Structures are given as C-alpha cells and as structure tokens.
Amino acid sequence: MSRGPAIEAFDVSRTYELDGVSVPALRGVSLTVGAGDYVALIGPSGSGKSTLMHLLGGLDRPSGGRLVIGGREVGSLSAPELARLRNETIGFVFQAFHLLPRTSAVDNVALPLVYRGVGARQRRERAAAMLGRVGLGHRLHHRPNQLSGGEQQRVAIARALVTDPTVLLADEPTGNLDSTTGAAVLELLERLNVESGVALVMVTHDAEVAARARRRIAMRDGVVVADSAADGGAGT
Amino acid sequence: MRLAEAWRVAWDALRANRMRSALTMLGVVIGVASVVLLVAIGTGTKQRVEQQVEGLGSNLLLVVPGRLDMGSAPALSPLTLQDVDAVGRVVGDPNRVAVTVASGATVRAGNREDFTTVQGVLETTPTVFARELGRGRYLTRADVDTGRRVAVLGDAVARSLFPDREAVGQQINVAGVRFRVIGVFTPLGQSLGVDRDDEVHVPVTAAQRLYGTQRVDAIAVKAPDRERIDELGDRIVAELNGRHPGTEFSAVTQEQILGVLGDILGILTGVLAAIAGISLLVGGVGVSNIMLVSVRERTREIGLRKAVGARPRDIGVQFLLEAVLLTSVGGLTGMALGVGGALLVAALSPIPAAVTWWSLALAFGVSAAVGIVFGVVPAQRAGRLDPVVALRAE
Structure with missing residues (x-):
C-alpha cells in the first residue's frame, strides 16, 4: 500500500462557539494516517477524540491548521465537494450502528452507492457481495430489527466498505455489543484492514481493544499526548 | 438514479x-x-x-328607455304603439318587432287563482323570441288590432289554474276582465331564478285597456343579420330620440347582456x-x-x-x-x-x-x-x- 498518506493533519484546531463563548475542543493536532494503518484513538471523555474523528472523516472543518484528506485540502472544499470526498474516501462505523429502519440489509449497504450515482442493479450486486464478505450473505433481505446487534454492526461495516474507501473510521464499534460479539466484530475489522488495505482508525475506551492496534494515539484536553508511531512503532 | x-x-x-x-x-x-x-x-x-340568454332567440336587440348602466333606475317609458310602427319602418319588417307592456296581476279560473305576470304583446312574439306553443294557437294580427280578450298561458300558469282540465277553451279572469284561453306555451323552466313558465300573454291593445295606459315598456327587434346589428340599434335609437326629445334610449344586444x-x-x-x-x-x-x-x-x-x-x-x-x-x-x-x-x-x-x-x-x-x-x-x-x-x- 504505497499510495502515500490517507490523511494528514497539520496543527489542526477546532473551536466551538457556545453562547458567544469560544470553547476549544482541539488545540493544534498534527498527525498522519498512512494507507493501511491500524490506529486506536484513546482518551477520556472530553479529550477531543470525537472531534478529531469528525474532522478526519470530513464531517466537520477545522477552525485552524491544515487538514488534507485523500490529497484534498478540506478547508477549501464546498459542502457538496466535502460530501463527495466522504463518499469516495471514508467509511464510517458508529457505536449505535445507524442503520435505516424498515430498510433491508442489502439496501442499507447500498446507500452510499446511491449518492455515488451507481445504478440500482449494480448497487444491489455490490452490496450483496460486500454482505457476503462480512458473513451475512444469508441475511440480505432482513431488516435491522430482524438482526442481532452483532449482525447489525456487520451490516454497518459492509456499508462503510462498499464504496472501497481508503480510511475506515470506527467510533466505539463494539461499545453496544457484548464481549463475545464485540470480539468477533473487532476480528472482522482487523481482517478487512489486512485484506483490503483500508486504514482503520478506531475510537475506543477499551484498553484491551486499543492494545490490539498497531498504533495508539492518546489524547487529553484537545492535544495528542502520546503517539506510538512517534515512539518508533508502526506508521509513517 | x-x-x-x-x-x-x-x-x-x-x-x-x-x-x-x-x-x-x-x-x-x-x-x-x-x-x-x-x-x-x-x-x-x-x-x-x-x-x-341565447335561448331568447338569436340576433336579438332590446330597445329600452334610459341608459344601460348597472344600477340606474328604469325610466318610465314614453313609448307607444306609434313608436313601434316607426321602429318597424326602420327595420323594414314589422314582423321582426315585438313589444311588451307587463304587470303583475291575479288571474282566476273558477275557485283557483294565481298571481302572475300578464304581458301585453304583439302577434310577432313567438318569431322574435323563439317561443313555441304546446297546445292551441298564438295571438293573431286580428286579435291585436281588435284588442280581443284572448290569452296564451305559460305552462306553470296552465297547470296551476287547470290542474285536471285542458286549459285551451276555458275562461280566465284577469283583474276582473274575462279572457278566453287559446293556447299554452311549451315549458321553458327556470332562468336566473325566474320561472319563465309563470306568465300570461294577451294582445297589447287589451293589456293597455286593462292597465289604462297608451304606453309599452320595451321593444324587441330580431335583426336580419348579426353583422349590422349595432348599426340597426343606432338607427332605431336615433329614430326614437327624434320622436321623443329629452328622453334617452338604449339598444342592447344579447352579446352585451351576456358580457x-x-x-x-x-x-x-x-x-x-x-x-x-x-x-x-x-x-x-x-x-x-x-x-x-x-x-x-x-x-x-x-x-x-x-x-x-x-x-x-x-x-x-x-x-x-x-x-x-x-x-x-x-x-x-x-x-x-x-x-x-x-x-x-x-x-x-x-x-x-x-x-x-x-x-x-x-x-x-x-x-x-x-x-x-x-x-x-x-x-x-x-x-x-x-x-x-x-x-x-x-
């Protein structure tokens, strides 16, 4: 995977305006996520890791600094351009799954392809194939409420990867699952990271989960306090 | 997609x-x-x-005293049968000219009575207004000239006064004067909320005697052709203005009424x-x-x-x-x-x-x-x- 860095952040800050008061959530974060990386983002509540996650996923724009995703400068992109960038380079997996209710697994997985302009038949084929890769080839037409928590998260993972992104951002992906199911989901993410070379960036509270990552970034009070890559570990 | x-x-x-x-x-x-x-x-x-309005007959021209303004009070008519003859000369065919002198009156037959509109008319009315008789005959020139006391009933009046008898040939009493029924119109139905079958036609001369007047209320003309209907109206109005200085007259076409x-x-x-x-x-x-x-x-x-x-x-x-x-x-x-x-x-x-x-x-x-x-x-x-x-x- 020698495609150059997937995401680069240079002194990125993010400040929220709350009732006229500026609240800094990130104050100068610099990091690089390489292609095929496996990064755990750890830190207590309010440390800024969710804010960083949103920035890395192109859901938000930095207040200061430079953020480059897939070779494009986020600050200079319009809302539609940013939407397209998310569609093409980022896959999201959320703690609460965020599947559409009353919608079959295959249609949930196909959703990102709708916004890419892929035709209905091809969407379904690609979505079905992706569900096969996460072990749900037999659950194509089940609705979220007919699936277990682990199965729902697998559908969400298939949805995140159906567009063949370069980065998979997972926000507490096992947080709503029991330990056995959570472990299986984690193994799936790791397998996909190795198989397809998608960079995996995972926000987690769980020290055990974080220990499995090749690289760990610890945050506190809006700054990176430790990055195992900087200590000579994997990564750039 | x-x-x-x-x-x-x-x-x-x-x-x-x-x-x-x-x-x-x-x-x-x-x-x-x-x-x-x-x-x-x-x-x-x-x-x-x-x-x-179209069913009144085509190419109709109504001549009335006064201006045709919405809301202006109807003027008292100075028109007489001599004016009607003059209009007939302007038109060139007296058979195309009809008149009316109308008043509400109580009509009796036996112990039945009906309050209706009694219209004094010329024998030309069915031609000018495209009216049809259901039974009997309409007024003739002779009826008009002699002021004969004969009457043609609207369908509603006939049914009201003679519910179980044939009306033609019966006697009716209009404001104390006896008339003989000679015909009944075919029904027309409602128009603008008015029952058009609720009327009695009598010779204009008989009506004038009944009401004690020499006047007629309005003149209607069936124009020979549509193209020159306005010009004909102007000529009729000019003739009447000449005969009655100081009174204005208006000639209205169906198109104007429809408008x-x-x-x-x-x-x-x-x-x-x-x-x-x-x-x-x-x-x-x-x-x-x-x-x-x-x-x-x-x-x-x-x-x-x-x-x-x-x-x-x-x-x-x-x-x-x-x-x-x-x-x-x-x-x-x-x-x-x-x-x-x-x-x-x-x-x-x-x-x-x-x-x-x-x-x-x-x-x-x-x-x-x-x-x-x-x-x-x-x-x-x-x-x-x-x-x-x-x-x-x-």
Whole structure:
C-alpha cells in the first residue's frame, strides 16, 4: 500500500462557539494516517477524540491548521465537494450502528452507492457481495430489527466498505455489543484492514481493544499526548 | 438514479406514518375538493345563464328607455304603439318587432287563482323570441288590432289554474276582465331564478285597456343579420330620440347582456375559488408543520446520509419530494372528491355544476405548488443540518 498518506493533519484546531463563548475542543493536532494503518484513538471523555474523528472523516472543518484528506485540502472544499470526498474516501462505523429502519440489509449497504450515482442493479450486486464478505450473505433481505446487534454492526461495516474507501473510521464499534460479539466484530475489522488495505482508525475506551492496534494515539484536553508511531512503532 | 431513490424514500416515509400522512393530506384534500366543486358550480351557473340568454332567440336587440348602466333606475317609458310602427319602418319588417307592456296581476279560473305576470304583446312574439306553443294557437294580427280578450298561458300558469282540465277553451279572469284561453306555451323552466313558465300573454291593445295606459315598456327587434346589428340599434335609437326629445334610449344586444352577466358570474366564480383557496392554504400550513416534524424525527437518518456522501441538495430534494408527494396525492384525492361532489350536486339539486379541465389542472397544479412552497423551509432545514450534530441526535 504505497499510495502515500490517507490523511494528514497539520496543527489542526477546532473551536466551538457556545453562547458567544469560544470553547476549544482541539488545540493544534498534527498527525498522519498512512494507507493501511491500524490506529486506536484513546482518551477520556472530553479529550477531543470525537472531534478529531469528525474532522478526519470530513464531517466537520477545522477552525485552524491544515487538514488534507485523500490529497484534498478540506478547508477549501464546498459542502457538496466535502460530501463527495466522504463518499469516495471514508467509511464510517458508529457505536449505535445507524442503520435505516424498515430498510433491508442489502439496501442499507447500498446507500452510499446511491449518492455515488451507481445504478440500482449494480448497487444491489455490490452490496450483496460486500454482505457476503462480512458473513451475512444469508441475511440480505432482513431488516435491522430482524438482526442481532452483532449482525447489525456487520451490516454497518459492509456499508462503510462498499464504496472501497481508503480510511475506515470506527467510533466505539463494539461499545453496544457484548464481549463475545464485540470480539468477533473487532476480528472482522482487523481482517478487512489486512485484506483490503483500508486504514482503520478506531475510537475506543477499551484498553484491551486499543492494545490490539498497531498504533495508539492518546489524547487529553484537545492535544495528542502520546503517539506510538512517534515512539518508533508502526506508521509513517 | 438519485431522484428515483428520493421518490422511493419519500413514498416509504409517507407509508410508514399512514395515519399522520392521511390527516395531513386531509387539509389539502378538502381544499382541492372545494376549489373544484365551487368552480364547477360557478361555471355551471354561468353556462346555464348563457344558454338561457341565447335561448331568447338569436340576433336579438332590446330597445329600452334610459341608459344601460348597472344600477340606474328604469325610466318610465314614453313609448307607444306609434313608436313601434316607426321602429318597424326602420327595420323594414314589422314582423321582426315585438313589444311588451307587463304587470303583475291575479288571474282566476273558477275557485283557483294565481298571481302572475300578464304581458301585453304583439302577434310577432313567438318569431322574435323563439317561443313555441304546446297546445292551441298564438295571438293573431286580428286579435291585436281588435284588442280581443284572448290569452296564451305559460305552462306553470296552465297547470296551476287547470290542474285536471285542458286549459285551451276555458275562461280566465284577469283583474276582473274575462279572457278566453287559446293556447299554452311549451315549458321553458327556470332562468336566473325566474320561472319563465309563470306568465300570461294577451294582445297589447287589451293589456293597455286593462292597465289604462297608451304606453309599452320595451321593444324587441330580431335583426336580419348579426353583422349590422349595432348599426340597426343606432338607427332605431336615433329614430326614437327624434320622436321623443329629452328622453334617452338604449339598444342592447344579447352579446352585451351576456358580457355583463358573464362578468358578474365570473367574479362570483373567482370569489368562490378564492374562498376555497384559503382552505388549501391552511392545508399547506399543515404540510409544512408535519414536514418539520418529519425532519426532526429523522435527524439521525439525515446525519447518516450526509456521512455516507449525500450532498445538502440530495437531502433537501428528498424532503421536498416528500412534501410534494403528500400534497399531490391529497390533490388527486381532492380532485376525485370534487368531481364526484359536482356530479352529485348536478344530479340531485337544481344547482348546475360543470367540471372544467382548467379547474382540475389548476387545482392539481396549486396543490403541487403548495407542496413546494410549504416544503421548501423544512427541506432547507434538513439540507443544512450539520452532520455531526445530526448523528448525535436522539
């Protein structure tokens, strides 16, 4: 995977305006996520890791600094351009799954392809194939409420990867699952990271989960306090 | 492809909340149905009035004293039968000239009586006004010249006075004077709320003697051709002005009458449509309201769609389509109800109703437009949602 860095952040800050008061959530974060990386983002509540996650996923724009995703400068992109960038380079997996209710697994997985302009038949084929890769080839037409928590998260993972992104951002992906199911989901993410070379960036509270990552970034009070890559570990 | 997906999502969203969608549509349904129904009634009334005015006979010219202004009081007529002869000379054919001197009177036959309009007329009336006799005969020149006390009854009068007997040949008593019935008109029905079968025709000379006058109220002329009808009217008015200096006369054509009536009924139809339009507007506010609820309920869905690549526009279009679908389905239902209501009104009541294509097209167009207008604000709100905030929503 020698495609150059997937995401680069240079002194990125993010400040929220709350009732006229500026609240800094990130104050100068610099990091690089390489292609095929496996990064755990750890830190207590309010440390800024969710804010960083949103920035890395192109859901938000930095207040200061430079953020480059897939070779494009986020600050200079319009809302539609940013939407397209998310569609093409980022896959999201959320703690609460965020599947559409009353919608079959295959249609949930196909959703990102709708916004890419892929035709209905091809969407379904690609979505079905992706569900096969996460072990749900037999659950194509089940609705979220007919699936277990682990199965729902697998559908969400298939949805995140159906567009063949370069980065998979997972926000507490096992947080709503029991330990056995959570472990299986984690193994799936790791397998996909190795198989397809998608960079995996995972926000987690769980020290055990974080220990499995090749690289760990610890945050506190809006700054990176430790990055195992900087200590000579994997990564750039 | 995105649009197809948006339609599908909009349809699914409406089906998922059937009760709510149906109640929201109800506002639009009622609005559209009342627009279609009320416009149908207005149009039907206008058509019927036009038919009736045209049914008076073609190329008709009515000559009356005074100006033809809306609301001006009718002037006392100075016209006499000599003026009628003069008009006949201007026209060139006395058979094309009819007169009337009319008054309400009580007509009796045996122990039955009826208050009706007794009109003194010339024998030319059936030709000029295209009236037909059901039974018996009409007045003749001789009847008029001699002031013979004979009468032709409207159908309603004949049925009222002689419910179980043939009227022709019977005696009637008009204001104390006996007349012999010689004919009965074929029924004409209602016109502008007036029963046109409620009348009695007698020779104008007999009527003048009855009312103690030498005057006639108005002159009607059946013009030989449509092209020169206005010129003929001008010549008649000039002749009468010469004979009666100091009195103004007007000659009115059917087109002018139709024009005036058409304007009045057009305004009436417009007012009815506007009143119905207000209820459509209220329905639109309901749509706007429910769309805002829908956006709020589906905030997380919006956040997710944005996360996977939906542009603000994609989200906006999706919600706009939902609103338009809501009002369009409501509009179609309302049209069906309005047309059904109009057919019922036309069939079961004396009120005429005619459904026109333009009113259907207008009602549907307006309901779709209501969806757009009242869907824009919720759709924009959805499109502009910050995905980070939307994903966190409960």
